[in-house]
């Protein structure tokens with residue numbers, strides 16, 4: 033059992049997936065060419081070495097057009113992972129506070145959260161000016177959750193970014209291993225490893241309703 037009063041979530045590959053929305057839009061703007069350059073530009077953005085504007089500009093994609101099209105297409109691309117539409121409301125009903133802390137640009141990440149019905153605040157790196165795994169990103173999350181870090185858990189799929197960052201900040205870290213990956217040996221191990229969001233609900237305080245009642 034994780035004795036916490038609040039839960040922060042990563043978004044991408046934790047609550048939802050976007051089926052390479054940004055890649056498709058950038059490629060479309062470029063007329064279908066240069067997939068490798070698009071992938072490299074998005075990788076540079078995701079690693080934090082470039083803003084989305086700089087990354088797109090570097091491959092000749094008008095960032096304003098890119099942002100518009102991505103937001104327009106998002107409803108068709110964003111898919112909630114199993115249980116993701118309910119988990120936050122379930123936890124709120126038990127008295128836990130919830131929020132998302134996500135590396136990405138705004139308002140795309142907020143829109144993704146809205147598209148899966150996430151009921152809590154959404155902190156986006158482009159807005160708060162700091163990215164995971166920097167401890168200050170988790171401090172922002174701590175403030176939004178309204179509990180001391182030690183009373184919060186953070187759930188994410190990336191060991192180096194989500195698990196290590198949360199642990200550095202003094203939170204509990206839940207590694208969501210729904211893709212069957214091997215946990216890297218060089219990264220500090222998570223407080224808890226889950227392979228479904230149902231397991232998360234079972235590991236957190238409060239009653240578990242109906243037939244989903246845990247046996248262990």
Ligand SMILES: [Mg+2]
Pocket residue numbers: 042043044045046188189190
């Ligand atoms: Mg993720």
